Amino acid sequence: MDEPSMDETILVGDDLMTVPSSPIIPPEIASHVLEGIETCDGILRNFFLQKLQPQMAADNSVFTASEGQTQRPTLEVVEIYKSSVYVNPILGALGVDIWRYFSASEATDIVSSYVEHSEYGKDKAIVVLDATLCDALFKGTIKKGSTYPTEIHKKDLGADFLSRMQPHHRVTRGGEFAVRKGALKTVQIVTERRQGNKKVTRLSGLDSFLLDAEVLASELQKKFACSTTVA
Secondary structure, eight states, rough: OOOOOOOEEEEEEEEESSSSOEEEESSBBBOOOOGGGGGGOHHHHHHHHHHHSSOOGGGOOOTTTTEEEEEEOOOOEEEEOOOOOTTHHHHHHHOTTTTTEHHHHHHHHHHHHHHSSSOOOOSEEEEEEEEEHHHHHHHTTOOOOOOOOOOEEEHHHHHHHTSEEEEEEEEETTTTEEEEESSSOOOEEEEEOOTTEEEEEEEEEGGGGGOOOHHHHHHHHHHHTOOOEEE
């Protein structure tokens, strides 16, 4: 069962950054790449990199005898997909559980497997669509009165099939994990100028990475000797 979506957490603190406003993309975890964080103040950047891969708690640590060290937990973000009313018949025809989650490659393999048991056109680069596959890919997208496609390029099959599934993402951090519907929300770090020369740093999207905003606010308060507020 999907977890309910969480409200966006915004953490506001005084003078955490001294650079212009900039959106931050989460660090390179699975297919996600950290780019904007290089524009942050070095101290704040290092602080967040440490928070995104903290030292593993003693009761959840992994001890490597050969190295004699406790490894840090990895933070992993994976794009996954769930079946929809459009593609359910394809999964059903193959006896695949429609309630489970699939990686992009698994979903692509499913439609490829279905096609292998169906009729191809003379050109193997072209897939001839039967009624079930045609509905899975195009039902609800064709304007009334228009003709449904009868074939599709094989190279487009996987992407078109994925577009008809429900996108989700799974976040794993140490012993914690969460599955949420939709695309991953990015962490935003933005500086704002208030009255006079006062600067305020706003952080949002922390929930996406299983970070406790209250705990983080307390740590930032100590680290940067500033005031923080969780909204």
